[in-house]
Amino acid sequence: MVRWIRIEGGTCRFGDQKRPITVRALEWTRTVLTPAQLGYSTDHRPLTGLSQGDAAQLAQELGGRLPRSVEWEWAASGLDCRLYPWGNDEPTPRRANLRGGPGRTTPVGAYPDGATPQGLLDMAGNVWEWTSSPTLGEGFVLRGASHDSPALYARSTFLNAAPAELASPGIGFRVVREP
8 A cells, every 4th residue: 555645845945056946745655666555566675677657657557746856855855954864864774775784675664764754764775766857868867875875875965867768676766646
């Protein structure tokens, strides 16, 4: 079963330059999606191996869409511009699945100390997350870092990119929808 959490809108101070961008209120899946949440299996690790287009299509079938990069950053950093989704303290093995941890994906929700104040889990570590924000060329922005990422990549403002057709075991996704 997919759990949704409402994140109120506001002004995101986007990126390292803190550019103000207004973000609307949205409902977010509490975690990246898993095969178990979708009834595909009993696996509670992130659903991976989907291209950006396949992830976007599945999000649409669930009544939502992939978040924009600025929406993702707003949900991760909040009004107080948290350095990491949980706050300003550095990552620890209790907060996120990053390099130096298990070395593989883990079940979603395994790091509750890394939750945002609103209750979103796994916004940093475990798997990168597709967004709907395109890059130059044929790619899309990724957010959130993976289990093989250094701590720097777990920062709320850090972004990465990947070709749209990449179907990687290190990239998952979460869904947003209008409240």
